[in-house]
Amino acid sequence: MxxxxxxxxxxxxxxxxxxxxxxxxxxxxxxxxxxxxxxxxxxxxxxxxxxxxxxxxxxxxxxxxxxxxxxxxxxxxxxxxxxxxxxxxxxxxxxxxxxxxxxxxxxxxxxxxxxxxxxxxxxxxxxxxxxxxxxxxxxxxxxxxxxxxxxxxxxxxxxxxxxxxxxxxxxxxxxxxxxxxxxxxxxxxxxxSSLPDNIITEVSYPNENKSKILKLLFVGRLIERKGILYFLEAIKNLTERRIPVSVTIIGEGYQKELVKKFILENGLEKYIILKGEVPIPDLVNEYKECDIFVFPSITDKRGDTEGLGCVIIEALMYKKPVIASNVGGVVDIVKDNVTGFLVPEKDPLELVKKILFIRDNYDFAKQIAENGYNYVIKNFxxxxxxxxxxxxxxx
Structure with a gap:
C-alpha cells in the first residue's frame, strides 16, 4: 500500500x-x-x-x-x-x-x-x-x-x-x-508520543519524600492557548505560602518575553528555570525527575484550545501525576481522579489546591499515575x- x-x-x-x-x-x-x-x-x-x-x-x-x-x-x-x-x-x-x-x-x-x-x-x-x-x-x-x-x-x-x-x-x-x-x-x-520506544519503557514513580522541594514540570509552546501565565500565577501563590517548589518550563513561543517579565517582576527567578526547547534525552530526564506534570491549557481569545495534548500522554508514560485543564480533547486522556486530575481553566488557585492535594496524598496520586499509565498504553x-x-x- x-x-x-x-x-x-x-x-x-x-x-x-x-x-x-x-x-x-x-x-x-x-x-x-x-x-x-x-x-x-x-x-x-x-x-x-x-x-x-x-x-x-x-x-x-x-x-x-x-x-x-x-x-x-x-x-x-x-x-x-x-x-x-x-x-x-x-x-x-x-x-x-x-x-x-x-x-x-x-x-x-x-x-x-x-x-x-x-x-x-x-x-x-x-x-x-x-x-x-x-x-x-x-x-x-x-x-x-x-x-x-x-x-x-x-x-x-x-x-x-x-x-x-x-x-x-x-x-x-x-x-x-x-x-x-x-x-x-x-x-x-x-x-x-513521538519519543523513542526504548526510552518510553523506562518508567518511574512519583517521589515519596513530601518534605523535599516539589518538582513541577511544564512542556509546551509558550503561547496563550497553553495557559502558561496562569501556571505562573499558581507558582507565585505557592511561593507566597512558602511551599518549596522547583519549576522547569520547556518550550518556546511568542509569550516567552511575557513569561520572563512575570518571573522577574515577582521575584521567582530562584524557583523557575526556563529551558527553551531541549534535546530528547534531556526531555526524557525532565519527565523522569519531576513529581507533578502540569498542563494548564485554556481556550484563548480566538476560541482555540487543545485538540488532544500529546505531552500529557508522555508524562503518563512515566507514571507521573498529571494536572490538566478541563478543556478540549484533554478529557479523552485525563479522567478526573481516575487517570489524572482536572481543574477549571484559567484558575490558578485550583491549580494550587490540586498541587498541594497531590503532595499530601501520595499513595492516592501514585495509584492515579499507575491508572494513567495503563490507560495510555491501552488506548494511545x-x-x-x-x-x-x-x-x-x-x-
Whole structure:
C-alpha cells in the first residue's frame, strides 16, 4: 500500500517540535510494510527529499525569508495579519500547481490530508489524478476558520470529496459534526508520543519524600492557548505560602518575553528555570525527575484550545501525576481522579489546591499515575493507533 501525507507542517529535522507525531506515524506505518511519502510546504526555502527514511516533497511558495506561514505556529492563527493573507494566496496557488505535477508523477492508494484547510484542495487534485482514497485528518485549530462564512462554504464543498474522516479526539469529532455537512464515515484516532520506544519503557514513580522541594514540570509552546501565565500565577501563590517548589518550563513561543517579565517582576527567578526547547534525552530526564506534570491549557481569545495534548500522554508514560485543564480533547486522556486530575481553566488557585492535594496524598496520586499509565498504553500506544489507521485506509 502506498500512502501520501499532505500536511502544512512536518518536522524539518530530527527532534523538531513541529508535528513530530506525523513523522512517528509515518515510521510506524512503514514498519507495517506501508510506503509513506509526504507532500508539504517549504520553510525558509528548505529543500528536503528525505527525513529519517521518509521521502518528502517540499514545495516553495514565496521568497525564502518569507516562507513562515506554517510550522512555528498554525496558519489559522496567523491569517489575521495582512502579510499572511497575501502568503496564503501564494501558498494555495503554488500548492495546487506542485500537487498537479507531483500526483501526475506519483501514484498512491490513499491520500490523507492533515489540517484540511486549505490542504484539501491539494488532496482533491491528487484523488482525481491517481484514483486514490481521500482521507481528511482533523485536529481542532483549523475549525476556527469556519467562522468566516466563505471559508465554511469552501469547507463544506471540500467535504464532498472525502472518503473518510479522522479526528484526533471526541472534542474534534463534535466540532466537525456540529459545524460541517458531510456523509463520510468518521473515526476517532488520536496520535501518541513521538519519543523513542526504548526510552518510553523506562518508567518511574512519583517521589515519596513530601518534605523535599516539589518538582513541577511544564512542556509546551509558550503561547496563550497553553495557559502558561496562569501556571505562573499558581507558582507565585505557592511561593507566597512558602511551599518549596522547583519549576522547569520547556518550550518556546511568542509569550516567552511575557513569561520572563512575570518571573522577574515577582521575584521567582530562584524557583523557575526556563529551558527553551531541549534535546530528547534531556526531555526524557525532565519527565523522569519531576513529581507533578502540569498542563494548564485554556481556550484563548480566538476560541482555540487543545485538540488532544500529546505531552500529557508522555508524562503518563512515566507514571507521573498529571494536572490538566478541563478543556478540549484533554478529557479523552485525563479522567478526573481516575487517570489524572482536572481543574477549571484559567484558575490558578485550583491549580494550587490540586498541587498541594497531590503532595499530601501520595499513595492516592501514585495509584492515579499507575491508572494513567495503563490507560495510555491501552488506548494511545502506536500499535493500537496504526491498526486503527490501517483499517480506515483498507476499508
Amino acid at each position: 502506498k500512502i501520501c501525507f499532505i500536511t502544512s507542517s512536518f518536522p524539518r529535522y530530527i527532534g523538531d517540535t513541529s508535528a513530530p507525531w506525523l513523522l512517528k506515524t509515518a515510521k510506524e506505518l512503514k514498519k507495517m510494510g506501508v510506503e509513506v511519502s509526504v507532500f508539504a510546504p517549504s520553510y525558509n526555502g528548505i529543500k528536503q527529499k528525505l527525513i529519517d527514511g521518509i521521502p518528502i516533497y517540499r514545495f516553495r511558495y514565496f521568497f525564502k525569508s518569507s516562507e513562515k506561514l506554517t510550522h512555528e505556529e498554525s496558519s489559522s492563527a496567523r491569517l489575521n495579519e495582512l502579510k499572511y493573507k497575501i502568503l496564503i494566496i501564494c501558498y494555495i496557488f503554488s500548492g495546487c500547481l506542485n500537487s498537479f505535477f507531483y500526483f501526475r508523477k506519483n501514484k498512491f492508494d490513499v491520500i490523507t490530508v492533515h489540517w484540511p484547510f486549505p490542504q484539501a484542495i491539494f488532496g482533491i487534485i491528487g484523488k482525481y489524478l491517481t484514483g486514490a482514497k481521500l482521507v481528511y485528518h482533523f485536529y481542532a485549530s483549523e475549525m476556527l476558520l469556519i467562522r468566516n462564512r466563505f471559508i465554511k462554504t469552501l469547507f463544506n464543498f471540500f467535504m464532498l470529496f472525502a472518503d473518510h474522516i479522522v479526528t484526533i479526539s471526541s472534542f474534534t469529532e463534535n466540532l466537525i459534526k456540529n459545524e460541517l455537512k458531510f456523509k463520510s464515515p468518521v473515526s476517532i484516532i488520536p496520535f501518541s 500506544s502506536w500499535d493500537v493507533i496504526v491498526t486503527k489507521l490501517l483499517k480506515v485506509y483498507q476499508r
